[in-house]
Amino acid sequence: MTAREEVLGRIRAANAAAGHPPPPDVPRDYHRTGSHPAGAPELLALLRDRLVDYKATVLDAAADGVAEAVQIALTEVTGPVVVPPGLPAGWWPDGLAATRVTDDGLSPADLDATAAVLTGCAAACAVTGTIALDGSPDQGRRAITLVPDVHVCVVRAEQVVETVPESSPRWIRRARSRSSADRRPRATSSWSGWRACTARAR
Amino acid sequence: MTTFLGVPAPRGVGHLRGEHSFPDAARGALADSQLRRNLGHATHTIRGKRASVVGELDDWEQLRLAGSALKAATMARLDEHLERLEREVTARGGTVHWARDANEANAIVTRLVQETGETEVVKVKSMATQEIGLNEALETAGIEAHETDLAELIVQLGGDLPSHILVPAIHRNRAEIREIFLREMPGVDPELTAEPRRLAMAARAHLRERFLRAKVAISGANFAVADTGTLLVVESEGNGRMCLTLPETLITVMGIEKVVPTWQDLEVFLQLLPRSSTGERMNPYTSAWTGVTPGDGPQTFHLVLLDNGRTAALADELGRSALHCIKCSACLNVCPVYERTGGHAYGSVYPGPIGAVLSPQLTGVEDNASLPYASTLCGACFDACPVRIDIPSLLVKLRARHVDEQRARTVPSAEAIAMAAASWVMSSPARFAAAEKVSRAGRLLGRRTGGIAALPPPLSAWTASRDAPRPPAETFREWWARERGGAS
């Protein structure tokens, strides 16, 4: 017998020995939604609070002011800045002195030589202060947001939801086919001197 | 009693059994006042944080009920969920392996590492790989395993054993950690201070270089979603995420009970786990991956599904609920026994209240016979448990089983008789409520020192080497009745 057959057989025998306990119905009467719609000013304020609490820097920007905010966020960065191949047009600040490196499968050592990364995100959860990335073209590979010291992450207002149950479906889409991840920007270490930049779409 | 007794985790491999019985091991720990101070400080801090973030959610009880039902529902169809998980992982480019026990899992992982030609691996903190003694098995095969979790690193460098599920070095204080670093880390700054930030930076510098050159990583998993084939690891430091992202090959060893049926179920557990474990609204890093994504992350992925005694626990109608544990460690942090003895006294990688019910079930009670007695049955663990595992009832049941087995063998010991009486009391709610009231009389005994120096038998064996805390003025049940008007 293969280990597979044996383990599955043991599970069936164990469930039988325990009297075939029927699967109970799962009560889902916890809050599935919050009290504000995605992007509500209350949620942006709460998210900002949480992010600041985790030692991130938060900047507000109008939809056409992303590049300007990114420029401010990257002021003190002197080394190269890596960006995903699908970085939306209009996000990169033209006046920036730092070199822009578009990721084309950089090795860990190449990434180690970059100083910052600029990406978008998949969703943000205000209650927990969590930003989720799912590997979409505006976020790129997981490695690029992991190695550089500074991460400038553009969060669109409509991506900000209140609760965990509202946020998790937003990062499953690509989890089906790609590595997905969520992370909380915080400056606890020299690796993740995060800055977050909130771009308000009007 | 059932006829199917299952196959316990094998002897002679892994870390589910201690060398000494709990009372013997605890005696040494209790004599170590530094250890007691470190533990007391750490558990109090985590307890306070947990209470405040749990208090923020007015649907906490609904989440606990959902979590508990989800786990029970998963166990009832565990075979189907695992088969689904296997299908989805395989369809997305991963390879699934099955391991009956620790020896088989160690052999599979060793072979997989050898096939890559590497002799070094980086490791994400994982209970399952500690349980099976993977590092030792790899070492025997000439493969060096580097722990990357900060606390795990401290334990490894200190030539030590972990003593807590989440904070394995909880028994060490900052000055001790500094000494370990100075002694064991090549190239560390000799001026290193015991400031936590400086210690963390030294560890990161030590690890970063390792992450960048690692070719193989080994991890555990907190959850595996059957219907998408997605694996998840939650952590605080981001070191795990480095291991899950940068190497070329990833090998994940996961206990079969970690599967959840659907992605939606995560919305429950991703709320219950971080708030219960580290007292955070969300853990700083949650990494999820589904098979292999071309060009992004490890390009070879192996998933090893581990039994190692779990099906033996599953065969017990009551005991199977110990498999619902999401390893948050809240029950350790609230346990008056753990707070004083620390994790090593339990002898197993799973210490504290959950360890006292899980370890004997994985190994068979005879191999961990003293653990079910390592509790005052105060009930704090049940109240803290995010998936509502009724640990006190399970302990009583295991004691009764141990007593029965002893009775079958020999004339009962005094301990056995006392424990059988305790289980008679605990098995009826009315008798239990009455006994709780009696225990309140203990407050009078403990009034002067805040602790009780000697308890009546059978607990006298316990208090011989430790002070029992004074029972609360109001028992939990009374408080609950008062606060909730008798609704439960």
Ligand code: SF4
């Ligand atoms: S038994 Fe409950 S409280 Fe204890 S570690 Fe497991 S899930 Fe957490």
